[in-house]
Amino acid sequence: MRETSARLLKLLSLLQTHRDWSGTELAERLGVTPRTVRRDVDRLRTLGYPVSASAGVAGYRLGAGAQLPPLLLDDEEAVAVAVGLRTAAGATVAGIAETSVRALVKLESVLPSRLRHRVQALQSATVPLAQGGPVVAPETLTAIAAACRDHETLRFSYRSHDATETRREAEPHRLVFSGRRWYLLAYDTGRTDWRTFRVDRLTLRTPNGPRFTPRQAPAPDLADYTSRALSTAPYRHQARFTVHAPAAQVQERMPATAATVEPRDAQSCTVTAGAHSLDELALWVGLLGVPFIVHEPPELVEHVRGLAARLAASAGDRRVGPAPSPRQTVARPVGQA
Numbered sequence: 001m002r003e004t005s006a007r008l009l010k011l012l013s014l015l016q017t018h019r020d021w022s023g024t025e026l027a028e029r030l031g032v033t034p035r036t037v038r039r040d041v042d043r044l045r046t047l048g049y050p051v052s053a054s055a056g057v058a059g060y061r062l063g064a065g066a067q068l069p070p071l072l073l074d075d076e077e078a079v080a081v082a083v084g085l086r087t088a089a090g091a092t093v094a095g096i097a098e099t100s101v102r103a104l105v106k107l108e109s110v111l112p113s114r115l116r117h118r119v120q121a122l123q124s125a126t127v128p129l130a131q132g133g134p135v136v137a138p139e140t141l142t143a144i145a146a147a148c149r150d151h152e153t154l155r156f157s158y159r160s161h162d163a164t165e166t167r168r169e170a171e172p173h174r175l176v177f178s179g180r181r182w183y184l185l186a187y188d189t190g191r192t193d194w195r196t197f198r199v200d201r202l203t204l205r206t207p208n209g210p211r212f213t214p215r216q217a218p219a220p221d222l223a224d225y226t227s228r229a230l231s232t233a234p235y236r237h238q239a240r241f242t243v244h245a246p247a248a249q250v251q252e253r254m255p256a257t258a259a260t261v262e263p264r265d266a267q268s269c270t271v272t273a274g275a276h277s278l279d280e281l282a283l284w285v286g287l288l289g290v291p292f293i294v295h296e297p298p299e300l301v302e303h304v305r306g307l308a309a310r311l312a313a314s315a316g317d318r319r320v321g322p323a324p325s326p327r328q329t330v331a332r333p334v335g336q337a
Contacts, residue, residue, distance in 0.1 A: 015062035094135040134200035153209030227256040235274030
């Protein structure tokens with residue numbers, strides 16, 4: 001009996017790789033006859049595993065059933081799932097914390113002692129920071145995802161940053177998660193252009209609108225497109241800098257919703273960002289603590305030169321005279337040591 005159970009677990013592990021197996025292949029892997037494989041497949045079906053069979057070389061495949069059958073996880077997979085459930089307790093999806101705790105209790109109750117100790121050790125050594133982002137109802141995310149899949153127009157009320165509410169109709173394309181917020185990338189039919197909407201600011205209206213033929217995406221890299229839409233496009237001033245530091249180092253300081261960072265070479269990158277204030281842009285890039293060059297806009301070039309002169313004079317640098325006025329300043333790229 002123990003040998004049969006062990007063989008069933010090995011068979012289930014093979015079927016969970018989501019490929020088609022012939023009876024002969026499975027028999028060779030398990031060291032049994034094809035007839036025994038057929039009997040073992042019948043046992044798995046009795047236990048609730050939906051194993052489909054077809055004639056030909058590729059005969060067996062594990063499919064999706066009406067109910068979730070037990071899953072077979074190896075050590076690393078079990079630890080990964082447990083850690084993921086613990087992390088989900090602080091996620092930005094409303095209500096998922098309680099669900100994650102229930103699932104985690106079930107998983108940890110069957111984890112071998114060695115794995116349970118690994119998960120607990122990781123948790124005890126980890127201090128999570130609060131996300132602080134707005135929560136989104138899981139039902140909202142799944143409804144939007146379904147509309148993206150089925151190509152159905154979404155109807156919703158949208159609240160802008162100044163609390164102005166408008167009614168919108170849009171063809172949903174993708175959901176984008178920044179780490180703190182969820183965004184919907186969609187084609188706004190009323191404004192005949194692509195738009196990015198914060199999901200926590202929209203309220204879906206039912207039913208959905210008519211089906212649509214999917215449009216070509218606004219860019220090949222949707223993550224980069226969304227980053228630019230959030231970090232640059234909405235602002236009065238759009239700036240471009242060369243920053244003399246590796247792109248990975250700069251990205252650690254600048255989230256995708258604040259700036260777009262593109263590597264130039266191993267030791268420099270191009271940063272684009274937006275703001276309603278030139279002071280904000282100048283101080284923001286200056287606080288990176290690495291050399292940079294301002295390329296655009298021209299008024300920011302002048303503004304940085306004037307700011308640099310004022311700061312040097314304030315520090316008692318006698319070599320620097322009064323801050324130049326914008327009319328006296330030549331608009332040229334400025335670096336900071």
